[in-house]
Amino acid sequence: MSVPEKSAGGFDTRAIHAGQAFDPTTGAVIPPVYLTSTYVQDGIGGLRNGYEYSRGGNPTRTALETQLAALEGGIRGLSFASGLAAEDALLRTVLRPGDHVVIGNDVYGGTHRLIRRIFGEWGVTHSTVDTSDVAAVEAAIELGTTKVLWVETPSNPLMKISDIAALAEVGHEAGLVTVVDNTFASPALQQPISLGADVIVHSTTKYLGGHSDVIGGALVFAAGQEELAERVEFTQFAAGAVSGPFDAFLTSRGIKTLGIRMQRHSSNAHAIAERLVGHPGVARVLYPGLPTHPGHELAARQMSGFGGMISIELAGGAAAARRFAESTRVFQLAESLGGVESLVNYPSEMTHASVRGTEAEVPESIVRLSVGIEDVDDLLADIDQALAAL
Numbered sequence: 001m002s003v004p005e006k007s008a009g010g011f012d013t014r015a016i017h018a019g020q021a022f023d024p025t026t027g028a029v030i031p032p033v034y035l036t037s038t039y040v041q042d043g044i045g046g047l048r049n050g051y052e053y054s055r056g057g058n059p060t061r062t063a064l065e066t067q068l069a070a071l072e073g074g075i076r077g078l079s080f081a082s083g084l085a086a087e088d089a090l091l092r093t094v095l096r097p098g099d100h101v102v103i104g105n106d107v108y109g110g111t112h113r114l115i116r117r118i119f120g121e122w123g124v125t126h127s128t129v130d131t132s133d134v135a136a137v138e139a140a141i142e143l144g145t146t147k148v149l150w151v152e153t154p155s156n157p158l159m160k161i162s163d164i165a166a167l168a169e170v171g172h173e174a175g176l177v178t179v180v181d182n183t184f185a186s187p188a189l190q191q192p193i194s195l196g197a198d199v200i201v202h203s204t205t206k207y208l209g210g211h212s213d214v215i216g217g218a219l220v221f222a223a224g225q226e227e228l229a230e231r232v233e234f235t236q237f238a239a240g241a242v243s244g245p246f247d248a249f250l251t252s253r254g255i256k257t258l259g260i261r262m263q264r265h266s267s268n269a270h271a272i273a274e275r276l277v278g279h280p281g282v283a284r285v286l287y288p289g290l291p292t293h294p295g296h297e298l299a300a301r302q303m304s305g306f307g308g309m310i311s312i313e314l315a316g317g318a319a320a321a322r323r324f325a326e327s328t329r330v331f332q333l334a335e336s337l338g339g340v341e342s343l344v345n346y347p348s349e350m351t352h353a354s355v356r357g358t359e360a361e362v363p364e365s366i367v368r369l370s371v372g373i374e375d376v377d378d379l380l381a382d383i384d385q386a387l388a389a390l
């Protein structure tokens, strides 16, 4: 019997098959979950397929890492216990005291906190800039000292769009590592490696897992970054923030429906964004799918869909934003995003509370929606009743 090439084909075929070959012993369609910490050796040092101890390697994690690399078009995927654990392993490997990072002024609050509070203590400095402004990024780079350019697009929570291809070119000229956090778009809608990015970061907790039932993170390396991938793999092993086998299984399972979920997230979000536009209580709707969004044309070029995230600026400021966030019923009030269920978040006191008072502070009039894949009519009715309560 011939085994099909598991990493070939279109995006959905790779999402379902890469790394997910059936079990050769029983024919089980789904590869087993290897709930084991260690592996019997055939004599001292006689390892079966290289497996020795599950911090160093576990077949369920290997299956996920193969799937991740195939999704992003990279040469290597690494899976971690959380998105921030993945970021930490990458930054720890690349940065030394005295180095400098250029980071978007509108990134995930926890990323900013990690660089400012943890790496800051170790003598790493950073500049926050609007990465949708390529000239501002160029100006912030200190040649020879800046080692990492950190880009998040669409950004969180202001939904700014940054030009990945242009930024990667700037990064390459400066000899630094260009990192793209692809959590918001997911590889179903945006392929940063094909645009020149060196390393992709994910919180797989979000769209990749897709069901709000597991915390996880990932790194994927572009061709040409083999040496860096090996060094980060050593950090993963030596520092140990790996994903456990059951978490890896849940993430692999979620990934198989990523393509179809992102279509529905995008179409539901588009309908809601259009409903919100023009309502007197809404000052601005930040959704890259709207032609009025300043990043719309760029998003249409570098993304194949506009995704499920919307931010809204309420005309009535903080009080109205809080009232809206506490009035929705189908949209549940919670941090996080990317699951099948719709969530509403008040960034300035929830996801982005850690950046209050810093240069990355989020306005108090902003509410963020993670639009799920429920029936769109139910979501629209929920938005209507929350707007009526303003």
Ligand SMILES: *Cc1c(COP(=O)(O)O)cnc(C)c1O
Binding pocket: 082, 083, 084, 085, 108, 110, 111, 152, 156, 181, 183, 184, 202, 203, 204, 205, 206, 215, 216, 217
């Ligand atoms: C959630 C998130 C992270 C951090 O991931 P965790 O899995 O929570 O550690 C990083 N980047 C973005 C864009 C996120 O939304």
